[in-house]
Amino acid sequence: MAQIEPADGVWVARSQQGDREAFGMLVRRYQDRVYRYILRMVGSRDEALELMQEAFIKAWQALPGWRPEAQFRTWLFSIASNTATDSLRRRKVVEFVPLDEDYDVPGEAADPAGQLQAKQRLRALEAALNRLPDDQREIVLLREIEDMSYSEISAALGISEGTVKSRLARAREALVGHYRRKDV
Amino acid sequence: MKDRTPSECPRTEQLSALVDGELAGAARAEIADHAGSCPLCGAMLRDLGELRVAFRPLAAARPGVDLASLIEQRLAARGRPARPRRYGRWWQAWQLLPSGLAAAGVLTAGVYLGALLTAGAGATALRPAAMAMFDAVAPGGLCVGLPSCYAPGK
Known part of the structure; x- marks a missing residue:
């Protein structure tokens, strides 16, 4: 056990x-x-x-x-x-910092072409992420990668939940806009 | 539900909160219904969902080394974490001592100087030597017949 x-x-x-x-x-x-x-x-x-x-x-x-x-x-x-x-x-x-060349993208296609596309998509996301202001990037990371709720992010960063909500939305809007422009 | 015009569409803030499951019951149903019928909001909602999926691989990054033992070694050199000091009111009062003494000193000096100016006692004005030329008999001059010139102590 x-x-x-x-x-x-x-x-x-x-x-x-x-x-x-x-x-x-x-x-x-x-x-x-x-x-x-x-x-x-x-x-x-x-x-x-x-x-x-x-x-x-x-x-x-x-x-x-x-x-x-x-x-x-x-x-x-x-x-x-x-x-x-x-x-x-x-x-x-x-x-x-780009991803390491030998980095495996989990959950993506096993074929080399699919892997390459997944890596390119990921690099585009990293580039877009790095263009965000620091205060937006930290919220996106805590939400998307650490899966924190708005109240947890609010406690971690010492800001109100309303600010978390609006700042996160602005960050996502910017990321989506970048994605659309890149058409990845 | 009433269809909204594009200008009445919910802000991305609401769609973003919907993706995160951070909207309460009624608001959640309203925004979800609208996104189901509005091409603009529907597209944005899909993009936000795809963005969430796109982030997943980033969660796979690892430092590649176990830093716990390294950190333990660094902590060994530092010792036990110090408890924050809790100072009582007496300590806060003692902290005011230097500035209190300084204030008292300044006040005392002010009172003393003020007393000198107003009372005049003990305060003898200094007579500069240059003022001697305005005396009845200028320095080096001869005093002709004035008894006061020959008074004792002159």
Whole structure:
């Protein structure tokens, strides 16, 4: 029988007592999500790895301030968002990072032509995403990739649900417009 | 439901919320009905749905390394997370001490100088040497017959 993983709150409570292994469990649980969010925000793999570590260390330092009423995931993403935004503010320019050549696009056609088309479509999406303003891009990523609800995004970014709704719609409109122009 | 003209079409905001399942019952039914009959909104709704699908591959990105052990090592050097300090009111009062002392000093100096000006006691105006030329007998001059010139102490 598969062992049920303890909820975040259990690991967080232990981490608050200084248990680094418990915090390590939280890192393992969230490192992929935090990485892909930061990667799409800053557009550089190396920088994303560095910023991800920075975000987790900031989370460790801020742990005593965490309250059980807050969802750990949204709390962690608020730290990741601030870390990525600070980095973008420092350098002002986002470097466009294309997908790796050997990247497999899941759920797409097995034939080479279909794979190629899927990759092109994905690159077009990445390019469109990188053209969005930072405040729109972060909302799209939290919604489309992290599958957060409006209330979770609102908690993670410290903005109202109404702002989430309108900003997300503007971002999607821009992405759809770009897609239509490219006719991908 | 009444058909809307294009200018009455719901904003993308509503269609976007519909795709996300973030609209409440009545609004959801109304927007969905409209999109079913309006070519513009129907097309936008399809595009928004396709966009959601297009994002799925991006969720597959992985760092490719397990950073947990690396982070644990970095944390070992930092020690236990510090509990936020909770200062009481007495501490907040003590924090005001330096500025309070400065304010008291300025006030005391102001009162002292004011008292000197108004009372005049103890305040002896200095007489510049240059003013001596306006004396009854200019410096170096001879005093002719004025008894006060020869008064003791002169």
